Amino acid sequence: MDSERLFFKKISDADEDQMIEMMSSSEIMRFIERSDPSLHTAKKRFEKILSTNSQFTNYGFYVALHKLTNKVIGYIKFVPINESDIELGYAFLPANWGKGYATEVTKIMIDHIKRLRSFKFITAFVNPQNTASVKVLEKCGFKEKAILDDQSFKTISYQIQL
DSSP: OBOSSEEEEEOOGGGHHHHHHHHTOHHHHTTTOSSOOOHHHHHHHHHHHHHHHHHOSSOEEEEEEETTTOOEEEEEEEEESSSSEEEEEEEEOGGGTTSSHHHHHHHHHHHHHHHHTOOSEEEEEEOTTOHHHHHHHHHTTOEEEEEEEOSSOEEEEEEEEO
């Protein structure tokens, strides 16, 4: 699986340092979760990623690497929610924001998930303050489905039917 500028590799133990660095960055994580992006939290999150990846052959968490430089620019997630719905997520290093990677990844993931023929829906959860991601999802055909508000962190779910 790859796109015009990127290729993807399932996250493994070898990616620990890069992933911990990304997941402990307050700049990156401010839109993703309400939790503290501490080193301890990042390590727990990485363990969960490895556990998820061990459960699935065709799904999970992947690093996104640039084809020309082989450098990690971010990561993507596509994990089943249930038998008809799969979650899509992504995060990029700040140096790669605003370069169209989120749109490129979202489009390639929609195509990839369609080819799997296992799901009826793709759902993405986004912090409404992350207006760039909201625009990407809407541009790629996702529609707002629900607002999830637990008083400490607001999230909007977007969904596309396949």
